[in-house]
Amino acid sequence: MRRVLPQPCGELSAGVLAALGGRAGSAVPTVPDRATADSRDLHMALHTCYALHYAGFDGVDEDWEWNPQLLCLRSELERRFLTMLRSDAGSDLDLDRELDALLTVPDEDTGIAAFLEERGEPWQVREYFAHRSILHHQEADPYAWLIPRLRGRAKAALVAVEFDEFGGGHADRIHQRLYADLLAGAGMNSAYLFYLDAVPAHMLAIVNMMSLFGLHRGLRGAGVGHFAAVEITSSPASRRMVRALERLHADPASIRFYREHVEADAVHEQLMRREVIGDLRAAEPELRASIAFGIHATGLLEDRFAEYVLTRWRDGRTSLLSAEPAGEGSEFDRPFANEQ
Template sequence: MRLPGPRGHMSSALVSALRLPPPPQPALLVSGGTREAWQDDDLQLSLWICYELRMRGFDDVATGWEDHPALAQFHAALETRWETALRSLTEVTSPVALSDEGLSELRGHHAFWQPRREMRSVLRDIQGDAYGTRSERTHSVLFTVTLRDLDPFSGVDEMPAPTLALANALSLFGLHRRLVGALVGFLTAVDTIGGDPFAQLLPVQCPPEDVRLGFTACHELHARLTQHVHASLQAGRTSLRCRRPPVSSRVNVGC
């Protein structure tokens, strides 16, 4: 899998930097967006790239970036902004009853972000040991290996910010042991929006407020995604982003 096309200043600087060997002091800065975090394409894509580099990697990233301190600091700053936004969410958006065309498009979004059925056994291990003896790093590695063993996400260039937001919420909750309750809540909410059932994985030890964080995030972000799909189709356009033009070695003269 190759790096996706950038969508703003942050993701452009990130993609450009990752394609070259890291300099002594990489300039990767988190800038404040003008849109809410869940619909900020630049933020969501930058965060998604950081997660994917950590979990599966990209074919065109130069050696030396995966564990680079500057990238880790950049990623942590993105996560802080995203977690703050998730904690401020409340369930105020009603999902839209979509037409057959809308449901067909929604399935494309779901295929990108929803946890796969194959994740069930490892997620049970993660949640069952949430308050056990595993370290934060071991917990993170277990979640990472789970995703790495699955087929890599495809079509990221077609996915809008609301879809990336759901994928990034799942990664944030899954990669941090302190947020395992939010992971449980998120996966429990997947049951109610037509995904594979994960509710039976709910461990009683999880603090209710943590579970509520993940449950609310999944429900609210998904409701906003359905509204995005509906509004796009009502406007006569697809809810997906435009496909990237194919790379060609030919030089076209004239039109």
């Protein structure tokens, strides 16, 4: 697996990438005052720092992972990001209300999966695959950090969900592997984080939130809330994606990924809501607000991502940043292989 450094997209990410090109302990940049928490430059820098805790990068000194200077820089990036999330989420968060909202079926679904089911074109489906690949290449990995921070019934239930995410002991069924198969089936590049330079800040923010919540014990409640939000909302959206891909005669490998989530996440919803959150509410009631925050923050970032993508699609524009693999009439805009 090749692990290639991303392209810089501003002063901050350029400084981080330049530092990683040298030996651990080389000078790292300072965070400029103008670096805003919603900028792609900040999120690319933060994603690059987090990547050192995952597969890392080819040719990068592994001692960078725990370098104090880089961790200090990362801490400032996290502080700005978390401050923005908390400000946008507000303080009036109630766990029961957040859970009820997740389970409420809207009268009209205006999300990406509904759009793709009703009128999505092959190029839009492939763009969506590219966006989500940044998340699904690391699917379930950040949640593993929650395991040593839980006890009893909550730990057992979360491990049961993770066991399914990692294929139940079968390498070919690991969800990350299934997504790579999905990309290949759609005629796309399935290499690790291949489309990283093509996705906007909105997608990077979602993935960075997962790492942020996973790496900090003090945010374990938010991590559980985020994980629950994903599992509770995944099954209905995946069902829509199955119908969208069947309509477009997509490759079975592409459909398989979403069909797996229709079945598995319906069970995971119950485990996360009743066993993990239910046990935490009783054992650590002080985490209620943090769990609610994790749920709400997930909804905020996913809604912003969906608005960004759908606004461009409705205008007939690409939602990706690179000009080549996007838009009607592009390389992405070709029939799926199984189309008759």
